[in-house]
Amino acid sequence: MPRLLGVEIPAKKKVAISLRYIYGIGPQRADQVVQEAGIDPNQRADALTEEQLNKILHIITEHKWVVEGDLRRELTGNLKRLQAINCYRGVRHRRSLPVRGQRTSTNARTRKGPRRTVGVSKPTAPAK
Structure with a gap:
């Protein structure tokens, strides 16, 4: 299970759906993060690399979203x-x-x- 911002996101779900498990990130923000990170929307969360996880984390902190x-x-x-x-x-x-x-x-x-x-x-x- 990938871990982002102290939250275990579900590995078997698509990335945009998994990101919604982070408190403060809903459907629109999750889609926006996936698009900005250049990740395939159909990719599962367990297939994310360390580089992609860091990119997602960077996007969330760059936008200064409170989560x-x-x-x-x-x-x-x-x-x-x-x-x-x-x-x-x-x-x-x-x-x-x-x-x-x-x-x-x-x-x-x-x-x-x-x-x-x-x-x-x-x-x-x-x-x-």
């Missing part, structure tokens, strides 16, 4: 900032509610989790 740990850190930092300043979006994130204006009276189950039934309990009989 993997740096991107994850940036996203969590953004969420923490929103929560720290108590803005509306930060409060919605904190309460695990939909952030972008969706309705919550019905639906929103993905964000809110499974239903929790709130029932009325019977009063206990006084002891004699």
Whole structure:
């Protein structure tokens, strides 16, 4: 299995598909990297040479794309900032509610989790 940016990319898949396993590289960027590196799009990842792997790595760093740990850190930092300043979006994130204006009276189950039934309990009989 080839290793790029600390990620084991699948060896039996085509290069463009394998590159998508790197967090921050999607279909368009993967195709762009393959095209700029001059790699055959039908080539499998296990057939990549050290030179081609270095070329792919160079292209990613040349474009200054934020990937993997740096991107994850940036996203969590953004969420923490929103929560720290108590803005509306930060409060919605904190309460695990939909952030972008969706309705919550019905639906929103993905964000809110499974239903929790709130029932009325019977009063206990006084002891004699």
